[in-house]
Amino acid sequence: MSWQVIQQALPLFRKAFVLTLELSAIGVVLATILGLVIALVREYKVPVFSQICATFEELLRNTPLLIQLFFLYYGFPSIGIKLSAQACAIIGISLLGAAYMSGAFRGGFSGIPTIQVESAKALGLSPLQMIRHVTLPQGLTRSVPAVAANAIFLVKETSVFTVIAVPELTNTARDLIGMYYRTDEYLLMLVVAYAIILIPLSVVLTLLERRVRRGTFGD
Amino acid sequence: MADPNNFGPNDDEILLSVQHLKKSYGNHEVLKDISFDVPRGKVFVLLGPSGSGKSTLIRCLNGLETIQGGTIAFKGKPIDGTEKTWRRLRTEIGMVFQSYDLFPNLTVAQNILLGPTKVQKRPKDEVERQMDKLLADVQLSEYKNAYPRELSGGQKQRIAIVRALTMNPELMLFDEVTASLDPEMVREVLELMLGLAEHHMTMIVVTHEMEFARRVADTVLFLENGVILERQSGHDFFTHPETDRAKAFLDSMAPISDEE
Numbered sequence: 001m002s003w004q005v006i007q008q009a010l011p012l013f014r015k016a017f018v019l020t021l022e023l024s025a026i027g028v029v030l031a032t033i034l035g036l037v038i039a040l041v042r043e044y045k046v047p048v049f050s051q052i053c054a055t056f057e058e059l060l061r062n063t064p065l066l067i068q069l070f071f072l073y074y075g076f077p078s079i080g081i082k083l084s085a086q087a088c089a090i091i092g093i094s095l096l097g098a099a100y101m102s103g104a105f106r107g108g109f110s111g112i113p114t115i116q117v118e119s120a121k122a123l124g125l126s127p128l129q130m131i132r133h134v135t136l137p138q139g140l141t142r143s144v145p146a147v148a149a150n151a152i153f154l155v156k157e158t159s160v161f162t163v164i165a166v167p168e169l170t171n172t173a174r175d176l177i178g179m180y181y182r183t184d185e186y187l188l189m190l191v192v193a194y195a196i197i198l199i200p201l202s203v204v205l206t207l208l209e210r211r212v213r214r215g216t217f218g219d
Numbered sequence: 220m221a222d223p224n225n226f227g228p229n230d231d232e233i234l235l236s237v238q239h240l241k242k243s244y245g246n247h248e249v250l251k252d253i254s255f256d257v258p259r260g261k262v263f264v265l266l267g268p269s270g271s272g273k274s275t276l277i278r279c280l281n282g283l284e285t286i287q288g289g290t291i292a293f294k295g296k297p298i299d300g301t302e303k304t305w306r307r308l309r310t311e312i313g314m315v316f317q318s319y320d321l322f323p324n325l326t327v328a329q330n331i332l333l334g335p336t337k338v339q340k341r342p343k344d345e346v347e348r349q350m351d352k353l354l355a356d357v358q359l360s361e362y363k364n365a366y367p368r369e370l371s372g373g374q375k376q377r378i379a380i381v382r383a384l385t386m387n388p389e390l391m392l393f394d395e396v397t398a399s400l401d402p403e404m405v406r407e408v409l410e411l412m413l414g415l416a417e418h419h420m421t422m423i424v425v426t427h428e429m430e431f432a433r434r435v436a437d438t439v440l441f442l443e444n445g446v447i448l449e450r451q452s453g454h455d456f457f458t459h460p461e462t463d464r465a466k467a468f469l470d471s472m473a474p475i476s477d478e479e
Contacts, residue, residue, distance in 0.1 A: 119320035123334035124309040
């Protein structure tokens with residue numbers, strides 16, 4: 001183990017670290033927004049769209065991200081759509097994430113007792129008013145733990161981007177190992193880098209879970 | 220309505236009329252041919268063994284269940300059964316359920332204000348004044364900014380009743396509102412309902428509290444297997460029920476006594 005090797009690799013790792021953070025953040029945010037839309041469409045059984053969303057969700061949840069990326073990166077150019085590796089990465093992680101997030105949100109909504117919906121109806125609330133004041137706040141709160149778990153999962157999934165040569169952390173480590181054969185140093189740096197992202201994220205999300213739950217239900 | 224606490228027995232106006240109502244789940248007929256008229260200001264109590272269709276019937280009366288036959292008319296107008304019509308009528312027909320019907324994500328005040336301000340679009344200060352008065356009446360003013368979790372079961376149900384009343388309904392439906400309460404909390408809820416009856420609120424009540432039913436009912440409808448087996452004034456039903464089934468039902472509900 002040599003400190004010099006680590007020091008020399010630091011600038012490259014820093015760059016990869018920032019890119020991983022950016023791709024993760026964009027991916028998680030897009031996946032969450034899209035996932036919520038899909039969940040609402042499915043929950044309220046919007047005709048036609050509901051079936052499309054269900055198919056989309058099943059398809060994406062049941063194929064590996066690796067294959068989805070190959071499809072976007074190597075498959076799409078053959079039908080005339082050529083995207084950069086990073087664009088493919090963002091699209092891939094957002095769509096896969098959306099499928100998972102939709103499941104998380106739907107789980108949250110399905111936990112709402114029927115009586116809540118009925119008493120909202122009994123007060124004469126319109127479907128939109130019900131979503132806004134009753135089902136959305138309660139459903140979102142119930143979804144937070146699963147959404148948080150998905151967020152962490154998606155951050156780790158960015159390591160798959162290495163297969164289409166996006167210079168994120170895993171790709172950078174692999175490149176360096178290939179060039180200099182300093183496996184110990186680079187793998188250590190890789191693990192530390194992921195830990196620096198994921199451990200604080202996990203702590204923050206746990207606190208958020210508790211806070212949202214207390215804010216909504218007070219327990 | 221001049222005095223908001225007096226729901227006014229005017230003439231013999233029929234507020235709610237149910238004719239030949241039929242309801243089934245798949246092939247199972249839950250309500251077979253139900254007809255009755257509720258005059259304004261009267262209290263109807265639905266009694267019957269579990270599975271007789273009481274709860275289903277009361278749920279049909281504000282459109283939570285769709286019916287397969289017959290008509291329901293409110294204030295002389297037949298209801299067409301569309302969700303749009305029901306949504307409008309639900310501001311005039313209040314309902315309180317067995318339990319857990321307050322929204323846990325909203326405070327007591329937010330729970331109460333939601334319907335009147337968002338659905339009825341009434342000015343907030345006017346609704347707040349009404350709410351303050353009603354909360355004072357039920358001695359729960361101090362819980363205005365509390366969340367439902369901070370309340371006991373009996374307090375929650377009283378707030379649920381206040382929430383429905385703040386919409387100024389003309390008819391109130393109560394679906395076993397004390398069934399999931401601890402015994403010591405049943406009384407505070409029933410007393411509030413007795414008070415409403417004294418103020419001539421038109422009410423349809425499903426309950427298993429026989430003493431309360433005896434005191435509050437202008438009319439008892441005794442249901443079994445989806446039909447009205449017996450309809451009598453409250454007093455007559457409890458003193459001399461006509462059918463053997465009703466007699467057996469009352470015996471089974473009687474308090475356990477020492478004598479054999």
